[in-house]
Amino acid sequence: MTTLQHNTHTRSTLSYQQQARSSRSPSLFATALLTAAVMGASAQAIAQDDDPIKVGILHSLSGTMAISETVLKDTVEMLIEQQNEAGGLLGRQLEAVVVDPASNWPLFAERARELLAQEEVDVIFGNWTSVSRKSVLPVVEELNGLLFYPVQYEGEESSENVFYTGAAPNQQAIPAVEYLINQVGIERFALVGTDYVYPRTTNRILEAFLKDEHGIADEDIMVNYTPFGHSDWQNIVAEIRRFGEEGKPTAVISTVNGDANVPFYTELSNQGIDAADIPVIAFSVGEQELTGIDTAPLVGHLAAWNYFMSVDNDDNYDFIDAWIEYTGDDMAVTNDPMEAHYIGFNMWAEAVRKAGTTDVDTVKDAIIGVTVPNLSGGYAAMMPNHHITKPVLIGEIQDNGQFDIVWQTPSTVAGDAWSDYLPGSRDLIADWRKPMECGNFNVVNGSCGGSTAAEEAEAALAE
Numbered sequence: 001m002t003t004l005q006h007n008t009h010t011r012s013t014l015s016y017q018q019q020a021r022s023s024r025s026p027s028l029f030a031t032a033l034l035t036a037a038v039m040g041a042s043a044q045a046i047a048q049d050d051d052p053i054k055v056g057i058l059h060s061l062s063g064t065m066a067i068s069e070t071v072l073k074d075t076v077e078m079l080i081e082q083q084n085e086a087g088g089l090l091g092r093q094l095e096a097v098v099v100d101p102a103s104n105w106p107l108f109a110e111r112a113r114e115l116l117a118q119e120e121v122d123v124i125f126g127n128w129t130s131v132s133r134k135s136v137l138p139v140v141e142e143l144n145g146l147l148f149y150p151v152q153y154e155g156e157e158s159s160e161n162v163f164y165t166g167a168a169p170n171q172q173a174i175p176a177v178e179y180l181i182n183q184v185g186i187e188r189f190a191l192v193g194t195d196y197v198y199p200r201t202t203n204r205i206l207e208a209f210l211k212d213e214h215g216i217a218d219e220d221i222m223v224n225y226t227p228f229g230h231s232d233w234q235n236i237v238a239e240i241r242r243f244g245e246e247g248k249p250t251a252v253i254s255t256v257n258g259d260a261n262v263p264f265y266t267e268l269s270n271q272g273i274d275a276a277d278i279p280v281i282a283f284s285v286g287e288q289e290l291t292g293i294d295t296a297p298l299v300g301h302l303a304a305w306n307y308f309m310s311v312d313n314d315d316n317y318d319f320i321d322a323w324i325e326y327t328g329d330d331m332a333v334t335n336d337p338m339e340a341h342y343i344g345f346n347m348w349a350e351a352v353r354k355a356g357t358t359d360v361d362t363v364k365d366a367i368i369g370v371t372v373p374n375l376s377g378g379y380a381a382m383m384p385n386h387h388i389t390k391p392v393l394i395g396e397i398q399d400n401g402q403f404d405i406v407w408q409t410p411s412t413v414a415g416d417a418w419s420d421y422l423p424g425s426r427d428l429i430a431d432w433r434k435p436m437e438c439g440n441f442n443v444v445n446g447s448c449g450g451s452t453a454a455e456e457a458e459a460a461l462a463e
Helices: 013-018 028-044 066-085 105-118 130-142 173-184 197-214 234-244 258-270 314-327 336-355 360-367 453-462
Strands: 053-058 094-099 123-126 147-149 162-164 188-194 221-226 250-255 280-282 302-305 371-373 379-381 393-397 403-408 428-431 438-442
Touching (some): 053 066, 066 094, 066 123, 066 258, 066 336, 094 105, 105 123, 105 453, 123 336, 130 147, 130 162, 147 336, 173 197, 173 280, 173 393, 188 234, 188 258, 221 234, 234 250, 234 258, 258 280, 336 360, 336 371
Parallel strands (some): 053 123, 123 147, 147 162, 188 250, 280 302
Antiparallel strands (some): 371 379, 428 438
16 A cells, blocks of 8 residues: 555534635636536537436435435435536436335346336436445446446446446555554454445455455454344444454454444444444445444544545535535535545536537547546546546544544555455456457456356345
């Protein structure tokens, strides 16, 4: 990992709302909307028709993942509203088409097919869990759709029809573990996750990384998985406590997803496990998930993301203000997957403008190399492997439900689709530019493995 640097800039939630717009210089956020308005107006004269551009939204609004996904649906609707106010795209208005796959993984595939085959949407923004994405993958490839996926994931995938705007393991999991080892002095690791493809694959990568790169012994790695929506954490937390009392500094790497996080953190508090004893670093807990938890006993526990609401940047404050105004809730929070949708939406819009059409194949070619502002004061670029560049941030939970950013990379990190720590992956690269046009090209034998979406979907659903 590159050398990390300390970030001394923090703001309270109150300061976001008190900051006067009149004191700010024009931001990239505002400038982007103005540019979109001018370009939209210019394109209107040459638009082929007046039909709306349909934007599919595929997020769970019910079930165990609703706690995390509902705000992502709202985020895309806000971005659509802003784009329409700025003149639309190519002189056409955007229309949101919302479906609820209800945290049901096979239903994600059905709803994706509905969006593409029946509603004929031009693009889909959606999914949270990897099993839901795996379920959708063969559908978007079969029907040649576009999916923008906004959540951190396990990597080991690059599809021609998917753009991964969340973190790959080298943009979250690996830097987080290096931080714990190099900065906190952790020597034992409890890998605790929800039982599905993302935690299992991420932990395979982390186990290999810990053993191969840092010489961590098998007995210093504990692994535990629980079902979605798991609520009885008493025995597992007690096991974590015992594991941490065996003489070496211990931390929990949490890939627990959805509403199971609430009873997990509650039980940590009930058993008196605080960050000074056994710090937890989470990959799926952000500001939204903390709204359902008394965070006072959790102060000092950690999360690794690529964005926090507490980022000290005018573009971020503009986004927060817009979100609060859109929701009508002064206590509304923003989080990392929301920023990923912000980036993905703006990349797609820029690619459509660049291509002069919403045609999927043309947009796929146009989007590689597109660069747009992120909300951390820098830029995100779409790479040939359909992953983006992102900074890596480590934050400590505060008693107000926000994160104090304690470390961050000095520059952005390009997402790696294939892990260097898994034998079947280290020889693979992804590059969707001509002439390669392959998501799993083996640099040793010079061959492309082709799409395995159907097999991966079947395996993910079987778990």
